[in-house]
Amino acid sequence: MEKLLAPTLAWIVAVIGGWGYPGIVALMAIESACVPLPSEVIMPFSGYLVARGTLNLWWAGTAGAIGCGVGSSLAYWAGATGGRAFFERYGRYVLIRKQDLDAADRWFAKHGEAAVFIARLLPVIRTFISLPAGISRMSFWRFLVYSLVGSFPWCLALAYVGMKMGQHWQEIRRYFHGADVAVGVLIAMGLAFWLWHHLRPEPEAEGDAS
Numbered sequence: 001m002e003k004l005l006a007p008t009l010a011w012i013v014a015v016i017g018g019w020g021y022p023g024i025v026a027l028m029a030i031e032s033a034c035v036p037l038p039s040e041v042i043m044p045f046s047g048y049l050v051a052r053g054t055l056n057l058w059w060a061g062t063a064g065a066i067g068c069g070v071g072s073s074l075a076y077w078a079g080a081t082g083g084r085a086f087f088e089r090y091g092r093y094v095l096i097r098k099q100d101l102d103a104a105d106r107w108f109a110k111h112g113e114a115a116v117f118i119a120r121l122l123p124v125i126r127t128f129i130s131l132p133a134g135i136s137r138m139s140f141w142r143f144l145v146y147s148l149v150g151s152f153p154w155c156l157a158l159a160y161v162g163m164k165m166g167q168h169w170q171e172i173r174r175y176f177h178g179a180d181v182a183v184g185v186l187i188a189m190g191l192a193f194w195l196w197h198h199l200r201p202e203p204e205a206e207g208d209a210s
Contacts, residue, residue, distance in 0.1 A: 028067025047162025079134025
C-alpha cells in the first residue's frame with residue numbers, strides 16, 4: 001500500500017512545496033470534490049512547512065478550509081444539477097428508489113446542517129458528503145457555511161499536528177489508518193443493512209389476504 005501511495009505523496013509534497021498556499025487550496029479542493037486525496041497528508045505536510053518557517057499556521061488552515069469550500073461546492077452542484085435525475089432514471093439498478101430520494105430530502109431538510117458539519121470532521125465521509133447534499137437540494141449557502149465551519153478545525157488541527165511532529169509528519173497517517181478502517185467497517189455495515197432492507201420481500205397488505 002505504501003508503494004502505491006508513494007507517487008501521490010510525492011506529488012502532494014511537490015505541489016505544496018512549489019505553490020504554497022494556492023497549492024493547499026488546490027489539493028484540498030480536489031479532496032473535497034469526491035476524490036479520495038488524503039487530507040491527512042496534505043495538511044500535516046503544510047504544518048511541517050510551518051515548523052520550517054515557510055508557511056503560517058493560521059493561513060495554512062484557512063487555505064485548507066477555502067479549498068474544502070471550493071471542492072465541496074463543485075460536488076454539491078454536480079449533485080444538484082444532474083444527480084437526482086440520474087438516480088431517478090438509473091437508481092433502480094443499484095436499489096435506489098424514488099422514495100429513498102424523497103426520504104433523503106426530508107432527512108437533509110431536518111438534519112442537513114449538523115450532518116454536513118459533523119461529516120467534515122470525519123475521515124472518508126468528509127470526502128463524499130457534498131454530493132448527496134446537492135442531490136437533496138439542501139440550501140447551498142447553508143451547506144457552504146457549515147462545510148467551511150466544519151473544515152477549518154479539521155485543517156487547522158492536522159496542520160498543527162504536522163507542525164509539532166516536524167520532519168516526522170508522515171507518521172500521522174498511521175494514526176488515521178485505524179480511523180479509516182473503523183469508518184470503512186461502519187459504511188460496510190450500513191451497506192449490508194441497505195441491501196437487506198431493499199432485497200427482502202415486501203410485506204403483503206392486510207387487505208390483500210381477503
